Amino acid sequence: MYTEKVNIAIVDDHTLFRQGLAHLLTESNEINVLFDADNGADMIKKLPLHPLPDVILMDITMPVMDGYESTKWIKANHPGINVLALSMFEEDKPIIGMLKSGAGGYMLKQSKAGDLVSAIKGIAKQSIYINELVSGKLLRNIQNNQPVKNTPIGLNPNELKFLELCCSDLTYKQIADMMNLSPHTIDNYREALFQKFEVKSRTGLVISALKNELIKI
Amino acid sequence: MYTEKVNIAIVDDHTLFRQGLAHLLTESNEINVLFDADNGADMIKKLPLHPLPDVILMDITMPVMDGYESTKWIKANHPGINVLALSMFEEDKPIIGMLKSGAGGYMLKQSKAGDLVSAIKGIAKQSIYINELVSGKLLRNIQNNQPVKNTPIGLNPNELKFLELCCSDLTYKQIADMMNLSPHTIDNYREALFQKFEVKSRTGLVISALKNELIKI
DNA sequence: GTGAAAAAAGCTGTTTTTACCCTATATTAA
DNA sequence: TTAATATAGGGTAAAAACAGCTTTTTTCAC
Numbered sequence: 001m002y003t004e005k006v007n008i009a010i011v012d013d014h015t016l017f018r019q020g021l022a023h024l025l026t027e028s029n030e031i032n033v034l035f036d037a038d039n040g041a042d043m044i045k046k047l048p049l050h051p052l053p054d055v056i057l058m059d060i061t062m063p064v065m066d067g068y069e070s071t072k073w074i075k076a077n078h079p080g081i082n083v084l085a086l087s088m089f090e091e092d093k094p095i096i097g098m099l100k101s102g103a104g105g106y107m108l109k110q111s112k113a114g115d116l117v118s119a120i121k122g123i124a125k126q127s128i129y130i131n132e133l134v135s136g137k138l139l140r141n142i143q144n145n146q147p148v149k150n151t152p153i154g155l156n157p158n159e160l161k162f163l164e165l166c167c168s169d170l171t172y173k174q175i176a177d178m179m180n181l182s183p184h185t186i187d188n189y190r191e192a193l194f195q196k197f198e199v200k201s202r203t204g205l206v207i208s209a210l211k212n213e214l215i216k217i
Numbered sequence: 218m219y220t221e222k223v224n225i226a227i228v229d230d231h232t233l234f235r236q237g238l239a240h241l242l243t244e245s246n247e248i249n250v251l252f253d254a255d256n257g258a259d260m261i262k263k264l265p266l267h268p269l270p271d272v273i274l275m276d277i278t279m280p281v282m283d284g285y286e287s288t289k290w291i292k293a294n295h296p297g298i299n300v301l302a303l304s305m306f307e308e309d310k311p312i313i314g315m316l317k318s319g320a321g322g323y324m325l326k327q328s329k330a331g332d333l334v335s336a337i338k339g340i341a342k343q344s345i346y347i348n349e350l351v352s353g354k355l356l357r358n359i360q361n362n363q364p365v366k367n368t369p370i371g372l373n374p375n376e377l378k379f380l381e382l383c384c385s386d387l388t389y390k391q392i393a394d395m396m397n398l399s400p401h402t403i404d405n406y407r408e409a410l411f412q413k414f415e416v417k418s419r420t421g422l423v424i425s426a427l428k429n430e431l432i433k434i
Numbered sequence: 435g436t437g438a439a440a441a442a443a444g445c446t447g448t449t450t451t452t453a454c455c456c457t458a459t460a461t462t463a464a
Numbered sequence: 465t466t467a468a469t470a471t472a473g474g475g476t477a478a479a480a481a482c483a484g485c486t487t488t489t490t491t492c493a494c
Contacts, residue, residue, distance in 0.1 A: 015328060015329055016326050016329075017326065019330050020234060020237025022237075023237060024240045027240055110231055110233070113232070113233065168424065169417055169421030201386050202419075203386065203419050207384055207385065
C-alpha cells in the first residue's frame with residue numbers, strides 16, 4: 001500500500017528550530033518539507049517557487065509579519081492550504097486568535113514529535129485538527145462564558161506601538177513623548193489594553209502580551 | 218582519512234527543538250548525539266547510562282535545574298566535558314554568567330546549523346570556542362569598563378522567588394503576603410534587584426530577568 | 435561556646451509614578 | 465444628525481520607588 005506524503009512548509013524565525021524540525025519530520029517518512037521561511041513575508045516570497053504545500057506549520061511571534069497576519073494571507077490567497085499553529089504558550093487568546101485567523105489546529109512546541117506528525121497528517125486530511133488542548137479551551141469557553149468570549153485581542157497600530165514601549169524601563173511620560181502624544185492619550189491606551197487583557201498593572205500587561213505572542217523581546 | 222565523530226548530549230526543555238536539533242546534527246555525519254535531557258536534573262540522571270559526551274549543548278532557562286547550575290555541576294563532576302550554551306538572547310549578563318559557570322562557548326538559537334556544527338567541533342578540540350558574539354561582548358567589556366564589570370547576576374533563593382512573583386499582576390503587598398514577609402523586606406529585595414539589573418521600574422526588572430534567562434513565563 | 439561581623443528582615447518616612455475616575459472636543463463614519 | 469473614535473484634560477487614591485535607620489538572625493573566627 002502506498003500512502004502519499006504530506007507536503008508542508010515551516011515558518012518560524014529561529015533557524016535552528018526550523019531546520020531541526022524539518023529534518024525531524026523528514027525522517028518520519030510520512031512528511032515532505034518543501035521549504036521553510038523566516039517569517040510571513042519570506043513565506044509569501046518563497047511560495048511561488050515550490051509546489052503548493054498541503055500544510056503550513058506557523059509560528060506566531062515573528063519579526064516583519066507575524067503568524068496572525070500570515071495565516072490570514074494564506075486563507076485569503078490559498079484557501080486550500082491548511083495552517084497548523086505552533087506556539088510556546090497555551091493561553092486562550094492566541095489559540096482563539098489563530099483559529100479565527102484561519103488556522104486549522106494549534107500545537108505546543110513542548111509536544112512530542114509523534115504527536116506533531118499525527119497532527120500534520122490529521123489536518124492535511126480533515127482540514128481541522130482538534131486536540132485536547134484546543135478542544136479543552138473551546139469547551140471551557142462555551143461552558144464558562146457566552147459563546148466565544150475570548151475575542152482575539154485586536155490592537156490598532158498605536159496601541160501595539162504603545163505596548164512595545166511598555167516592555168521597557170520607560171515611564172508613561174517618556175512613552176508619551178516618544179509617541180508625540182499627550183500623557184492622557186496614552187493613559188486611554190493603557191486603560192483599553194488593561195480591559196482587553198484583563199489585567200490591573202503594567203507588569204501584568206507585559207506578561208500577558210508576551211504570553212499572547214503579541215510582542216517579542 | 219578518518220575523523221572521529223564528536224559525541225554530544227543536548228539539554229533543553231522544548232522537546233521539538235531538542236529532538237529536531239538532534240536529527241539535524243546527526244545528519245551532519247560529524248556529530249553523534251548520545252542522549253538528550255529535559256533539564257539539568259534529567260541530565261545528571263542520564264549521564265551514567267551513556268559514554269561520557271565530549272560536548273553538552275546547554276539551554277539556560279529550564280524548569281527544575283537551569284543552565285547555570287547544570288554547567289557548574291558538570292565542571293565540578295566531569296571537568297573534561299565542554300559545555301556550549303544555547304540561548305535565544307544576546308544579553309551581556311547571561312553570556313558572562315554562563316562563561317563564568319564554566320561554559321566554553323555561547324551560541325544563539327537564531328544561528329545557522331553549519332555554524333553550530335563548527336562551534337561544536339571547535340569546542341570539542343580546543344575546549345573554548347570564541348565567536349564574534351562572545352568576543353565582541355568580552356572586548357566591549359574590557360574597553361568600556363573595569364575588567365569584567367558585568368558580574369553574572371547572583372540571586373539568593375528568596376530574591377529569585379520574589380523575581381518570579383514579580384512577573385505577574387500581583388502588587389508588592391500581595392507578594393509579601395505570599396512569601397510570608399513584611400512588605401518592607403521585599404522592598405529591600407526590590408531595591409537590590411534594581412541595582413543588580415540596573416533598572417528603575419518593576420517592568421524593566423521583569424524584561425531584564427527574561428532576557429537574562431533567569432525566569433521563564 | 436562567645437562575640438564580632440555580616441546578612442537578612444523590618445520600620446518610618448517622602449516623592450514619583452500608576453491606576454482610575456469622569457469630562458470635553460475634534461474628526462470620521464453611518 | 466447621530467454614533468463612534470481618537471485625542472486631551474483635571475483630579476484623586478493607590479502603588480511603586482527611593483532614602484535612611486533599627487533589629488534580628490546567621491556566620492564564623494577565636
